[in-house]
Amino acid sequence: MPITVRLDLMLARRKMKSKDLATLIGITEANLSLLKSGKVKGIRFSTLEAICAHLECQPGDILEYEP
Amino acid sequence: MPETPDIRPENPRPARDSLYRWTMGAIWFLLVTMPLANLWFWIDPASFPGPGIAEARQYAPETLGAPQRIAGFLITSLSLAAILSAMWHIKHLIQAFEAGLFFAEETVSRTNRAARMLFLYIGVALISQPMLSVALTFHKAPGTRELTLTIGDSGEWVGLLVALVLLFFARALEAARRQSDELAEII
Numbered sequence: 001m002p003i004t005v006r007l008d009l010m011l012a013r014r015k016m017k018s019k020d021l022a023t024l025i026g027i028t029e030a031n032l033s034l035l036k037s038g039k040v041k042g043i044r045f046s047t048l049e050a051i052c053a054h055l056e057c058q059p060g061d062i063l064e065y066e067p
Numbered sequence: 068m069p070e071t072p073d074i075r076p077e078n079p080r081p082a083r084d085s086l087y088r089w090t091m092g093a094i095w096f097l098l099v100t101m102p103l104a105n106l107w108f109w110i111d112p113a114s115f116p117g118p119g120i121a122e123a124r125q126y127a128p129e130t131l132g133a134p135q136r137i138a139g140f141l142i143t144s145l146s147l148a149a150i151l152s153a154m155w156h157i158k159h160l161i162q163a164f165e166a167g168l169f170f171a172e173e174t175v176s177r178t179n180r181a182a183r184m185l186f187l188y189i190g191v192a193l194i195s196q197p198m199l200s201v202a203l204t205f206h207k208a209p210g211t212r213e214l215t216l217t218i219g220d221s222g223e224w225v226g227l228l229v230a231l232v233l234l235f236f237a238r239a240l241e242a243a244r245r246q247s248d249e250l251a252e253i254i
Binding site: 042 | 252
């Protein structure tokens, strides 16, 4: 898929653990792991909003389009 | 103004559980009694309460010998087996619903199988009347033997409608299952 998830990069920049982010945004660690690896069909706006709010970033910082 | 106390029951499920128990009880009752009733009818039709198998009554089954009765039992058992099988799948479908599996592979497959078994029942029921007429009059002298052809009774046509509805229901469940699977992959 040409959409790449850059969540790992943002987590590293913010020095936050996956487990903490998962707790903060209210999803399981397993689902966050799937999201990080891009093995999901989609992401809800509410999840994206929560991630952006806690990592203080824009959706474009997490998702990247690579044709 | 005083606050109205919350008088809702803590567990709103008892009504559903009661419906589940009654339905399962009715299905188990029919699964057990229908084959026994069929057996009783062919062993001792005179003592059987009610009309029993209407298609067979016209041949006075109490006057028939053992071979005719065995043949009659086997023929009526075919359609009975199909309807019992449909009920068995419906029983599993209800169990899956009760377990919270609404849009699962299990519910789709059970609904499909129940519909197919109902179609089979209708097909077998349509041919069992001619087969029964031949089997129950075969011992008679040539010229008095019978071959009855029918186009089914109202029960069979209603059964056909139920089978079609079940088939559409299975399709709807399948579409819902796909959507549910897809939603589960959206985080």
